Amino acid sequence: MRAVRLSVVTAAATAAALAAVTGCTEKSDAGSGDAIQVTAADSKCETSSKSVPAGQVTLNIENKGSKATEVEILFPDDRIVSEKENIGPGTKYTLTAEVKAGSYEIACRPGMKGLGVRQKLAVTGGTVAKRDPRLDKAVAAYREYAQEQADATIPKVETFANAIKAGDIEAAKQAYAPSRFGWESTEPIAESFGDIDPKTDTRVNDLEKGQKWTGWHALEKALWVDKKVGAEQKTLADELVTDLKDWQKRVGKAEITPTSMANGAKELLDEVATGKVTGEEDRYSHTDLSDFKGNVEGAQKSYELLKPVAQQNDKALTTELDKQFSALNTLLEKYRTDKTSDGFVSYDKVTKDQRKELSDAVNALAEPLSKLAAVVVK
Numbered sequence: 275m276r277a278v279r280l281s282v283v284t285a286a287a288t289a290a291a292l293a294a295v296t297g298c299t300e301k302s303d304a305g306s307g308d309a310i311q312v313t314a315a316d317s318k319c320e321t322s323s324k325s326v327p328a329g330q331v332t333l334n335i336e337n338k339g340s341k342a343t344e345v346e347i348l349f350p351d352d353r354i355v356s357e358k359e360n361i362g363p364g365t366k367y368t369l370t371a372e373v374k375a376g377s378y379e380i381a382c383r384p385g386m387k388g389l390g391v392r393q394k395l396a397v398t399g400g401t402v403a404k405r406d407p408r409l410d411k412a413v414a415a416y417r418e419y420a421q422e423q424a425d426a427t428i429p430k431v432e433t434f435a436n437a438i439k440a441g442d443i444e445a446a447k448q449a450y451a452p453s454r455f456g457w458e459s460t461e462p463i464a465e466s467f468g469d470i471d472p473k474t475d476t477r478v479n480d481l482e483k484g485q486k487w488t489g490w491h492a493l494e495k496a497l498w499v500d501k502k503v504g505a506e507q508k509t510l511a512d513e514l515v516t517d518l519k520d521w522q523k524r525v526g527k528a529e530i531t532p533t534s535m536a537n538g539a540k541e542l543l544d545e546v547a548t549g550k551v552t553g554e555e556d557r558y559s560h561t562d563l564s565d566f567k568g569n570v571e572g573a574q575k576s577y578e579l580l581k582p583v584a585q586q587n588d589k590a591l592t593t594e595l596d597k598q599f600s601a602l603n604t605l606l607e608k609y610r611t612d613k614t615s616d617g618f619v620s621y622d623k624v625t626k627d628q629r630k631e632l633s634d635a636v637n638a639l640a641e642p643l644s645k646l647a648a649v650v651v652k
Contacts, residue, residue, distance in 0.1 A: 317391070341363065550563070
């Protein structure tokens with residue numbers, strides 16, 4: 275689960291904060307094919323261009339602040355074209371995306387909360403150049419996969435909600451992890467809409483000021499820590515079902531490109547590194563390994579669909595990705611207790627050394643996976 279972004283609930287609260295920070299600085303336009311230099315800091319975001327031609331756009335990002343930051347390319351309605359989360363202080367990252375002619379914004383979000391500091395970006399020119407038809411096929415197949423995952427999630431989350439409404443805590447605990455698996459495997463799609471993730475998957479430490487805590491993790495705490503469910507939790511359970519049905523309906527409208535698939539795969543690995551390996555995501559239930567598996571499965575699905583083109587453009591990269599996906603999946607299977615989506619050992623039983631081993635395997639995969647977006651659009 276990511277830090278909260280703009281939603282209807284948080285817009286008013288974050289607008290005041292936005293007014294207090296320095297706006298993005300406009301510099302000279304980049305020429306065709308040039309990368310946009312993005313320099314993020316704790317209260318500013320400087321970009322080297324306010325206009326680029328349609329097609330492939332590259333952001334060379336450097337975080338000079340003291341907080342981890344997130345950089346996004348946004349549509350006017352706040353849907354995400356592409357993004358990079360958790361860019362640590364003093365680190366750099368290259369983000370590649372595909373954009374059609376139109377108006378966009380580049381947002382830098384120090385601390386990964388609130389509206390962030392925004393820069394207008396005009397994309398000029400005609401349509402994006404015709405791409406390899408295999409990539410169009412990959413996009414269509416990924417959209418179908420995402421819809422299948424969303425469709426499969428609804429009955430599982432209804433089972434979870436019904437157990438809560440019946441006051442059956444043990445049944446709700448058993449249904450919790452399976453209800454999350456499809457979401458975790460396609461999380462970049464859900465996050466691209468902006469308003470659904472804050473309502474369904476926010477951890478308590480990521481709440482914005484004035485934001486009501488709703489969704490899976492509020493219910494997780496009630497089940498495992500408070501050990502009781504009352505009228506409030508029953509209402510939250512119904513709201514979770516409603517919000518996830520909204521997500522299910524919107525999947526077909528998501529903006530998906532080959533680069534967003536590749537970047538999304540990397541984001542899923544980042545989700546593992548920053549939430550699952552640390553044990554922060556499912557801190558009450560300790561079902562982190564189920565979410566871990568969902569993230570990895572979703573990342574691998576994107577990669578496999580893009581592999582025919584990636585392999586043609588950089589065979590060494592796909593050989594390394596095949597190797598690292600296999601190694602990580604093999605390691606995960608060591609913690610499997612059965613073949614269900616939640617069939618893993620409780621994460622509080624995983625030792626510090628074992629967590630380090632899992633972290634190392636994730637990092638070994640994440641590094642080559644970060645190169646996939648640039649390779650598929652060569």
